[in-house]
Amino acid sequence: MNYFICGICGYIAMDSAPEKCPVCTAPKEKFSQNDAIFEESKAKAAEGAAKHVPSIWVDKETKLYPGTEFVTVHAKIGEVPHPMEEKHFIQFVDIYADKKWIKRAHFTPAVVPAITAHLKIQASKITVIENCNLHGYWINETSL
Numbered sequence: 001m002n003y004f005i006c007g008i009c010g011y012i013a014m015d016s017a018p019e020k021c022p023v024c025t026a027p028k029e030k031f032s033q034n035d036a037i038f039e040e041s042k043a044k045a046a047e048g049a050a051k052h053v054p055s056i057w058v059d060k061e062t063k064l065y066p067g068t069e070f071v072t073v074h075a076k077i078g079e080v081p082h083p084m085e086e087k088h089f090i091q092f093v094d095i096y097a098d099k100k101w102i103k104r105a106h107f108t109p110a111v112v113p114a115i116t117a118h119l120k121i122q123a124s125k126i127t128v129i130e131n132c133n134l135h136g137y138w139i140n141e142t143s144l
């Protein structure tokens with residue numbers, strides 16, 4: 001997989017760099033390719049995957065608007081709670097539907113790094129990418 005990182009906001013595009021960053025609107029020139037970005041994170045995380053890899057689960061029958069086709073996607077970082085301290089915390093989590101970015105949540109150390117998105121679109125694959133200020137980017141995905 002080819003990954004392109006926005007030098008302004010840290011958004012990661014898959015396959016190719018967009019004309020404009022969907023998160024911060026930075027132009028294509030601000031993107032740089034790094035296909036090993038997730039391997040680099042694994043190499044520098046002493047705590048390993050358990051605290052960093054996003055866990056994803058899907059409610060196909062949303063409680064938000066019962067009877068609709070909306071699908072609710074939840075993600076938390078990771079299986080074991082990641083530290084949320086001033087010097088070490090999850091900065092943001094992005095959710096993608098079929099490789100298209102749909103939502104970002106920013107975090108401070110005061111909150112649990114978890115995100116929910118209520119999809120009104122049809123998608124076959126959900127990807128979640130998180131950014132730890134010390135240990136970089138981590139990715140996971142699930143099929144709907």
Ligand SMILES: [Fe+2]
Nearest residue numbers: 088132134135
């Ligand atoms: Fe970390």
